[in-house]
Amino acid sequence: MIKIYVPLDTTSVSLGADEVAEEITLLAKQNNQDIQIVRNGSWGLFWLETLVEVEVNGKRIAYGPVKEKDVAGLFDADFLNGGEHPLRVGDITKVPYLAKQTRLCFKRVGLVDPMDIDDYIKHGGFTALKKALVAAPESLIKEMEHSGLRGRGGAAFPSYLKLQATKDAVDDEKFVVCNFDEGDSGTFSDRMMGEGDPFMILEGMFLTALAVGANEGYIYLRSEYPIARKVLNNAINVARKTGWLGKNIQNSGKNFDIHLRVGAGSYVCGEETALLNSLEGKRGTVRVKPPFPVHKGLFGKPTALFNVISLVSMVPIIEDGGKAYGKLGYGRSRGTCPFQLSGNIKYGGLVELPFGITVRDIIDDFGGGLEFSFDGARDVKLVQIGGPLGYHMSKNDLDNPLDYEHFKTLGGHIGHGGIIVMGHDASAKELAHFAFDFCALESCGTCTPCRIGSRRGAEMMEQIISGESVNENIILIKELCDTMTQTSLCALGGITAVPVLSLIKNFPNEFEDRYNKYVRR
Amino acid sequence: MFKEYDFDTALKVIEKNTHLRGGLVETLRNLADTFGYINEELYPVLADTFSQSEAGVLGVVSFYHDFKTKPRAKNVIKVCMAEGCYARKSKNMIKVLCDTLETDIGEKREDGEFEIEEVFCLGNCAVGPNIVVNDKLYAEVTSDNVKNIINKNCKGK
Numbered sequence A: 001m002i003k004i005y006v007p008l009d010t011t012s013v014s015l016g017a018d019e020v021a022e023e024i025t026l027l028a029k030q031n032n033q034d035i036q037i038v039r040n041g042s043w044g045l046f047w048l049e050t051l052v053e054v055e056v057n058g059k060r061i062a063y064g065p066v067k068e069k070d071v072a073g074l075f076d077a078d079f080l081n082g083g084e085h086p087l088r089v090g091d092i093t094k095v096p097y098l099a100k101q102t103r104l105c106f107k108r109v110g111l112v113d114p115m116d117i118d119d120y121i122k123h124g125g126f127t128a129l130k131k132a133l134v135a136a137p138e139s140l141i142k143e144m145e146h147s148g149l150r151g152r153g154g155a156a157f158p159s160y161l162k163l164q165a166t167k168d169a170v171d172d173e174k175f176v177v178c179n180f181d182e183g184d185s186g187t188f189s190d191r192m193m194g195e196g197d198p199f200m201i202l203e204g205m206f207l208t209a210l211a212v213g214a215n216e217g218y219i220y221l222r223s224e225y226p227i228a229r230k231v232l233n234n235a236i237n238v239a240r241k242t243g244w245l246g247k248n249i250q251n252s253g254k255n256f257d258i259h260l261r262v263g264a265g266s267y268v269c270g271e272e273t274a275l276l277n278s279l280e281g282k283r284g285t286v287r288v289k290p291p292f293p294v295h296k297g298l299f300g301k302p303t304a305l306f307n308v309i310s311l312v313s314m315v316p317i318i319e320d321g322g323k324a325y326g327k328l329g330y331g332r333s334r335g336t337c338p339f340q341l342s343g344n345i346k347y348g349g350l351v352e353l354p355f356g357i358t359v360r361d362i363i364d365d366f367g368g369g370l371e372f373s374f375d376g377a378r379d380v381k382l383v384q385i386g387g388p389l390g391y392h393m394s395k396n397d398l399d400n401p402l403d404y405e406h407f408k409t410l411g412g413h414i415g416h417g418g419i420i421v422m423g424h425d426a427s428a429k430e431l432a433h434f435a436f437d438f439c440a441l442e443s444c445g446t447c448t449p450c451r452i453g454s455r456r457g458a459e460m461m462e463q464i465i466s467g468e469s470v471n472e473n474i475i476l477i478k479e480l481c482d483t484m485t486q487t488s489l490c491a492l493g494g495i496t497a498v499p500v501l502s503l504i505k506n507f508p509n510e511f512e513d514r515y516n517k518y519v520r521r
Numbered sequence B: 001m002f003k004e005y006d007f008d009t010a011l012k013v014i015e016k017n018t019h020l021r022g023g024l025v026e027t028l029r030n031l032a033d034t035f036g037y038i039n040e041e042l043y044p045v046l047a048d049t050f051s052q053s054e055a056g057v058l059g060v061v062s063f064y065h066d067f068k069t070k071p072r073a074k075n076v077i078k079v080c081m082a083e084g085c086y087a088r089k090s091k092n093m094i095k096v097l098c099d100t101l102e103t104d105i106g107e108k109r110e111d112g113e114f115e116i117e118e119v120f121c122l123g124n125c126a127v128g129p130n131i132v133v134n135d136k137l138y139a140e141v142t143s144d145n146v147k148n149i150i151n152k153n154c155k156g157k
């Protein structure tokens, strides 16, 4: 029987992977070929999707990008034996885009069958967990401290401190929560992990539970990810059936179970306290801190809440030791981060690297360079880092390394590692308008500067776009940004100023009255 | 895509969730997944089940973008309005989409055939612009191919 891999990843499916899989099944039957199709995660080289891999003598030979109409030709070229074909890529792991990465979190994504727990174990899964089941909680937290891991959800808070505080909190019940809300535009690493290697997320949650002394975990998944929902549901069920979740896990005497909850299209529910309210069945409004979730979190109980990538990062940390992990990185940003390249770029995809590479290098070495966009136009204008609340860099800023502190100095943040490249058709004014508009739409309504200020900001940007009182409006917008930054309870209202002010600073021409007059004429 | 709403089916959906801790959002989620919207005649039942006021239930329903209170159109088209797709020139495509369907973002056409819903990032940013037509996600949608995609997937006119 010949094994053929066709990804079930959202991006692959959106480009026709299901149809490709069906066509392969059909033609194999017609040709009397005995095949088995495995739906794997995506390797994250999206311009090659749908990437089809065939196992020939124990080696995987890749072809891509394959469309439904190419399948017949692949059979003619004897792809089941690795035959030559214009779409033949060969060994995918030798492609520089992948070979140059440091994949710790994503080491199994693309490689394994995400539905099959045995495949996970065969590829080293649960090694960290087996260690942790017999380790003292303190020693797990020590490894996290040595690793220097900081939260990948956006706030970059040292993870070991959160673990320690939750462990120290005394209560009869504690929770682990996985933040799978991934609301930032331009990000898809959580999704790819959930679809490509879900058991690693469960393992990360279990490690956290052992460190803090929790018996129950929740995954809060955004509703926009139906495939991840299916794969995670399966993973939880399979893990329960095979004794990796539930009571007395692998005869260790330890209990831990995980529930999957799906959100309802609210961006602010990615904020940790809004998320907890939503999990409790309430409106997703932001809570005042303190008390912090580590003391009073879900249902008022001590809760260790982490982003998906923070949780999976804990797995290699326990496997190989915190010190080994901490050797990678730059300054106070330790370890690797899965950066996500998208937008007006030739080679969009997932690039896991140690912190410290410059934005220019990641675009040059991976994205295909500044001059090349997806539709062949040579026109890179700006790069947005860190989602809708992120900093918009001009071409002059691109030599900044991807490091938490550098971006703080710049006035921005890395957020969840999303990098969106935009061409000259992108308008700084429209983007600034979008930032306010998005804040208005997603504001939880708790504080006035965010709830009302965002609307006023959007209105002023509309006026600027139509050329009304431009200079006056810019002065007011800067004051509004200041108020929102100083007085908002959470980062939604608190850093909506980041995109707005960076656009005004880096593209001043577009906000000048003269420019508007010129354009209107 | 969605089931026709009926009270008894809705009750069954609710009953399945009564044991959940803090289960109101999850229950609404399941109702929305089943019928596409939350029928207001369920508010008293939900209020009883989750021990709160009807106003409390309405408060939760109104907070979340996914919880609609009116029956959906025959065809629901979600379109990504966020920056990754914007960077890949979604603007023109969205205009053509609205013109083709003769309705606006966030609106249901009067004859109930089509509805365009705005969403912000589908996690498919590397291959945008993206739209979802009756639960099927399409990437690389342009002003040229958007009509075809609609015609192929929608029964209305």
Ligand SMILES: Cc1cc2nc3c(=O)[nH]c(=O)nc-3n(C[C@H](O)[C@H](O)[C@H](O)COP(=O)(O)O)c2cc1C
Pocket (backbone or CB within 6 Å): A150, A151, A152, A153, A154, A155, A156, A157, A159, A179, A180, A181, A182, A183, A184, A267, A268, A269, A270, A271, A272, A273, A305, A306, A307, A308, A310, A311, A490, A491, A492
């Ligand atoms: C408006 C807003 C949206 C957020 N969205 C997310 C999100 O989608 N995913 C996430 O992991 N963190 C998000 N965060 C950050 C969380 O509040 C929190 O810091 C994080 O989940 C903690 O996990 P970490 O320490 O692993 O990063 C958001 C914060 C704000 C203010």
Ligand code: SF4
Pocket (backbone or CB within 6 Å): A268, A286, A442, A443, A444, A445, A446, A447, A448, A450, A451, A488, A489, A490, A491, A492, A493, A494
């Ligand atoms: S800043 Fe906005 S989103 Fe955050 S708590 Fe205040 S009103 Fe809510």
Ligand code: FES
Pocket (backbone or CB within 6 Å): A185, A186, A187, B080, B081, B082, B083, B084, B085, B086, B120, B121, B122, B123, B124, B125, B128, B130
């Ligand atoms: S920005 Fe459109 S899918 Fe992410």
